[in-house]
Amino acid sequence: MVTKVKREKPELGRSFRLLWLSVTSSCTGDGMFLTAFPLLAALLTRDPVLISGITISTKLPWLLFSLFTGAISDRMDRRKLMIGADATRCIIVGILAALIATDQATIWILYACSFLLGTCETLHTNCAQAIIPALVKQDQLIEANARFTSAQVTSAQFVGPSLGVVLFNASSVLPFAADAITFASSAVLVKAIPDEHGVERPTTRIRDDMLDGIRFLRDNLVLRRLTFILTLLNFFYFAAAALLVLYTTDILNSGKITFTALSVGAAAGTVTSRFIVTRLSITMNATQTVLLSLWVWAISSIGIAFTSNRYIAIASYILLGVGNGLWTIINTTLRQQITPDRMLGRMNAAFRTISWGVVPFGAAFGGLTARYLGLRGPFIIFALVMIACAVFGKSLLKPLTAHENN
Numbered sequence: 001m002v003t004k005v006k007r008e009k010p011e012l013g014r015s016f017r018l019l020w021l022s023v024t025s026s027c028t029g030d031g032m033f034l035t036a037f038p039l040l041a042a043l044l045t046r047d048p049v050l051i052s053g054i055t056i057s058t059k060l061p062w063l064l065f066s067l068f069t070g071a072i073s074d075r076m077d078r079r080k081l082m083i084g085a086d087a088t089r090c091i092i093v094g095i096l097a098a099l100i101a102t103d104q105a106t107i108w109i110l111y112a113c114s115f116l117l118g119t120c121e122t123l124h125t126n127c128a129q130a131i132i133p134a135l136v137k138q139d140q141l142i143e144a145n146a147r148f149t150s151a152q153v154t155s156a157q158f159v160g161p162s163l164g165v166v167l168f169n170a171s172s173v174l175p176f177a178a179d180a181i182t183f184a185s186s187a188v189l190v191k192a193i194p195d196e197h198g199v200e201r202p203t204t205r206i207r208d209d210m211l212d213g214i215r216f217l218r219d220n221l222v223l224r225r226l227t228f229i230l231t232l233l234n235f236f237y238f239a240a241a242a243l244l245v246l247y248t249t250d251i252l253n254s255g256k257i258t259f260t261a262l263s264v265g266a267a268a269g270t271v272t273s274r275f276i277v278t279r280l281s282i283t284m285n286a287t288q289t290v291l292l293s294l295w296v297w298a299i300s301s302i303g304i305a306f307t308s309n310r311y312i313a314i315a316s317y318i319l320l321g322v323g324n325g326l327w328t329i330i331n332t333t334l335r336q337q338i339t340p341d342r343m344l345g346r347m348n349a350a351f352r353t354i355s356w357g358v359v360p361f362g363a364a365f366g367g368l369t370a371r372y373l374g375l376r377g378p379f380i381i382f383a384l385v386m387i388a389c390a391v392f393g394k395s396l397l398k399p400l401t402a403h404e405n406n
Contacts, residue, residue: 031160
């Protein structure tokens with residue numbers, strides 16, 4: 001008789017559990033406001049340009065303030081900064097809920113609130129990722145980042161949006177009131193993390209700290225190459241993703257249910273990758289896992305670009321999510337392992353400023369490409385770029401291979 005040995009999950013400690021719960025609560029709030037804001041905007045105006053301004057005002061802080069909030073996160077207690085960000089967001093959505101209840105909300109107030117919430121999000125995210133290495137051991141980083149990423153995706157793309165829609169249908173005030181509760185809960189959970197993870201006393205100007213993050217990224221060949229790959233992928237992915245609604249209606253000949261299934265499918269794939277990556281880490285090194293993620297992306301992008309069948313499209317988006325999850329977990333772990341703790345906030349901020357700063361330009365490129373080459377154009381270009389990245393992946397990842405061999 002063969003006895004099955006049960007594989008136990010590694011114990012990451014109480015501090016990490018508190019962080020995980022805090023991120024789950026905070027990202028649920030993010031998911032609710034990212035869903036409820038456009039719905040509320042549609043009640044205030046039918047102008048598509050004004051409605052799209054909600055997305056712009058929410059994402060613009062990543063381009064404007066990520067370097068600054070990253071530098072701040074390396075100079076001050078990250079716990080206190082996260083608590084401050086959550087408390088500020090709680091107050092903002094609480095005030096907005098009151099304005100909605102008294103019929104005083106305008107589109108311009110929504111812009112201001114979404115901009116402030118986006119700014120707080122840059123601070124909270126930079127601090128949350130930078131504090132992980134202080135809460136777990138080095139050999140637990142992959143598992144910790146897998147759980148962290150899973151919590152972010154599940155909360156922000158599953159739970160939050162679903163709650164946001166249900167509550168908004170009941171009353172336009174409810175999602176914002178509930179949002180305030182999630183941010184308050186997150187702040188309480190972070191406060192419970194023991195205050196034993198101090199930061200070095202700053203001896204430089206904050207302007208120099210901001211530039212230090214860029215210099216560190218520039219001078220490290222592995223980080224520079226990872227940044228280049230993600231910047232390239234984000235540009236062409238969002239060129240296609242910006243047109244997902246039209247892709248659903250005009251190419252798949254489907255409606256809201258399929259549109260939701262595509263988004264949820266991608267999120268489900270990302271969550272699934274959390275269970276895959278911990279097993280892959282036993283037999284594959286970081287270079288091999290990143291290369292695998294590029295091939296998964298390439299295969300899924302081909303399915304997305306050339307199908308007119310909604311079921312194939314949904315399956316392809318699930319696969320795309322798996323590739324995204326594998327990339328994100330390993331990429332995050334590598335950045336944490338390579339970067340000294342005192343530089344993590346600044347380096348992550350520089351990394352995001354560059355790799356995510358191209359998103360608005362990618363969306364504009366997608367719109368122009370669709371106008372002149374047809375709606376499939378951006379999706380086909382994305383697939384071709386992904387195939388090229390996978391084919392030349394070994395060459396692109398040579399710095400990472402050399403790093404692992406040293």
